[in-house]
Amino acid sequence: MSARLRVDPIACSGHGLCAELFPEGVALDDWGYPIVLDPQVPDELLPHARRAVAACPALALRLEPVRGPR
Amino acid sequence: MGARTVIVAVPADAGRARASLAEALAARPDAGGVTVAPVPRRYLAGEETALVQHLGGGPLKPRVVPPRPSERGLRRCPTLVQNVETLAHLALIARHGAAWFRALGASTRPGSALITLSGAVARPGVYEIETGTALGRIVDAAGGLSEPARAVLTGGYFGTWAALDAGRTAPLDATLGCGVICVLGESACPVAELSRTASWLAAESARQCGPCLHGLGAIAAALRRIEAGGADEVAAARIAHWAGQVEGRGACHLPNGAVRFVRTGLALFADAVEDHRRHGPCPACGRAPVLETFAPTAAAAA
Numbered sequence: 001m002s003a004r005l006r007v008d009p010i011a012c013s014g015h016g017l018c019a020e021l022f023p024e025g026v027a028l029d030d031w032g033y034p035i036v037l038d039p040q041v042p043d044e045l046l047p048h049a050r051r052a053v054a055a056c057p058a059l060a061l062r063l064e065p066v067r068g069p070r
Numbered sequence: 071m072g073a074r075t076v077i078v079a080v081p082a083d084a085g086r087a088r089a090s091l092a093e094a095l096a097a098r099p100d101a102g103g104v105t106v107a108p109v110p111r112r113y114l115a116g117e118e119t120a121l122v123q124h125l126g127g128g129p130l131k132p133r134v135v136p137p138r139p140s141e142r143g144l145r146r147c148p149t150l151v152q153n154v155e156t157l158a159h160l161a162l163i164a165r166h167g168a169a170w171f172r173a174l175g176a177s178t179r180p181g182s183a184l185i186t187l188s189g190a191v192a193r194p195g196v197y198e199i200e201t202g203t204a205l206g207r208i209v210d211a212a213g214g215l216s217e218p219a220r221a222v223l224t225g226g227y228f229g230t231w232a233a234l235d236a237g238r239t240a241p242l243d244a245t246l247g248c249g250v251i252c253v254l255g256e257s258a259c260p261v262a263e264l265s266r267t268a269s270w271l272a273a274e275s276a277r278q279c280g281p282c283l284h285g286l287g288a289i290a291a292a293l294r295r296i297e298a299g300g301a302d303e304v305a306a307a308r309i310a311h312w313a314g315q316v317e318g319r320g321a322c323h324l325p326n327g328a329v330r331f332v333r334t335g336l337a338l339f340a341d342a343v344e345d346h347r348r349h350g351p352c353p354a355c356g357r358a359p360v361l362e363t364f365a366p367t368a369a370a371a372a
Contacts, residue, residue, distance in 0.1 A: 008134050009279035010321050029315040031284035 003063045004039045005049055011060035018061050022052035034061070073150070075103055077125055079115065082108035111364050113274040117322045118151035120276065131276040132322040155184050155249075176202030183249060185242075189223075189360050190216050190255030205234075205242055209253065217255040221338055226250035227267055227361070228327025231334040252361060259354035260339040261346045263361050264332065265293040270363035271328040282325045285316035289332055296343055299350025306336055306343055 005025060007018075014032040024045055027035045041049045041063070053061045080088050088106060095101040107125055109115040114130045122139045124130040143149025159181060163171045172180040179201045185208065188194045192213025199208055205222060209215060219234040225247025234253065242251075254260060272286035292309050295301040313329045320326070336343060346352065 009281065009319055010132075010134055012280060014280045029281060029285075029319075030288075030312065031280055033280035033284075033319070035315070035319070 002043065002066045003041050003046060003049070004066050005036050005041050005053075006039065006062045006064060007034050007036060008060045008062065009033075011058050013058050013060070015057050017055045017057065018052040021055055022048045025049055026052065040066075071150070073103075075105075075144075077105050077107050077144075078154070079107045079109045079121060079125070081111040081115070083111055113271075113324060114276055117324075119322070121151060122149055131278055132320075134321050175200040183246060185246065185249045185251055187212050187251050187253075188362075189253035190219050190258075191253055192216050199242075201242075201246075203242060204240060205251070208242075208251070215253065215255075217257055219253050220256050220258070220260065221254045223250075223252040223254065223331075223361070225330075226252075227271060227331055228323065230330060231338045233338065254360055257354060258357060258360045259342070259352050260335065261293075261297050261342050261352075262355040262357075263359065264335045264339065264343075265290070265297040266359055267361045267363060268293045268328065268332055271324065271331070275324060276322070279320045279325075281316050281319040285312050285319075286325060286328055288312050289316070289328070293332070296347045297351060297355065299346060299348065301347050303347070305347060306340070309336060 012033060014028075014034075016028055016032050016034070018034050019026045019028045022045075025037055025041060025048070027037055029035055046063075049063055053063050078091060080091060088108065091106050095104055095106070109121065109124065110130065112130070114120040114132070115124070117132050118139055119135060120130050120132045122143045123133060126144050139149040139151055141148060143151075159171070175181045175183075181201055182198050183201050184196055184198055186196050187208060191209055192215070194212065197208060197211060199211075205224070221231055222234050223229050223231050224242065224245045226249075229247050229250070230245055254263065268286070269290040272290040275282045275286055277283045289309050289312050292301065292305050292312075296305050309332065313333050316325045317329045318326060342352075346355075
């Protein structure tokens with residue numbers, strides 16, 4: 001199953017844990033807010049992405065299942 | 071459509087518009103479900119999720135979509151947010167038919183459009199044009215230029231700067247945006263206009279999304295430093311870098327619109343920008359603004 005990584009920009013308060021835990025998929029901008037490098041997370045990186053999602057103190061990082069063929 | 075509730079949002083300080091709306095509603099026997107809601111004259115009052123939240127008694131701030139207001143909006147009911155211009159078009163199409171509407175304007179985007187023309191034209195104002203009309207014809211309809219023109223901004227403060235010559239004969243519809251067109255005359259300072267409007271846009275932020283709050287603020291501050299002559303030689307490049315970081319990262323379109331305005335302006339006025347950076351304000355910097363910016367409310371400035 002493939003998944004899509006999204007940041008809720010309103011909920012996000014720039015703690016930056018996501019970039020610590022999932023640097024393959026998330027970088028930080030000049031103010032410490034996450035930039036999702038590629039929303040499509042490859043299967044082998046999913047555990048890291050899930051860890052980042054679970055660690056977000058603002059519950060702003062989400063992994064959404066991709067439905068249907070894309 | 072079967073809507074039971076219709077709310078017309080009008081800027082609270084638009085006294086004449088509100089009076090004429092009240093008069094029109096009083097004249098209709100079927101206006102029972104229609105109310106007029108005075109809203110602040112701010113960017114956010116025109117952002118659909120912020121407006122819906124505000125009308126429901128909440129803050130005037132965007133929320134993340136989905137769900138869109140059309141799925142779940144005011145009091146959790148599906149809510150259609152439309153410009154009055156669109157509704158006026160729909161009413162005319164319902165009355166006269168699609169063929170009548172399509173007879174006017176460009177085939178890909180038929181009909182007419184209301185544009186607000188300001189700046190260096192003899193008769194600024196609101197004009198109804200056929201879609202696909204070239205800027206030159208609109209300017210002619212407004213009595214021509216009032217002074218030699220330096221540039222034109224198409225699409226308002228979320229719009230695109232271009233040299234007037236380039237835009238004069240090209241059809242406008244793709245870039246029309248909110249329909250505001252401003253011609254910048256030679257007597258105006260483009261750097262002061264860019265800087266002032268970027269500061270206003272930054273102040274219009276709902277201050278919810280980090281990249282918008284910090285990014286637009288940083289871009290506006292850098293532009294003010296350039297205008298004042300206190301910026302280093304990479305200031306413009308730094309703004310471009312921040313613009314790239316801000317774009318596409320808000321809940322609403324404010325960062326994207328502001329970035330388009332700043333980017334195209336910096337590109338077109340690169341020489342004037344460099345001139346200010348080196349030498350500080352020019353004689354035209356102190357002139358009355360061409361691009362109007364309403365004073366931000368105390369809440370927005372805080």
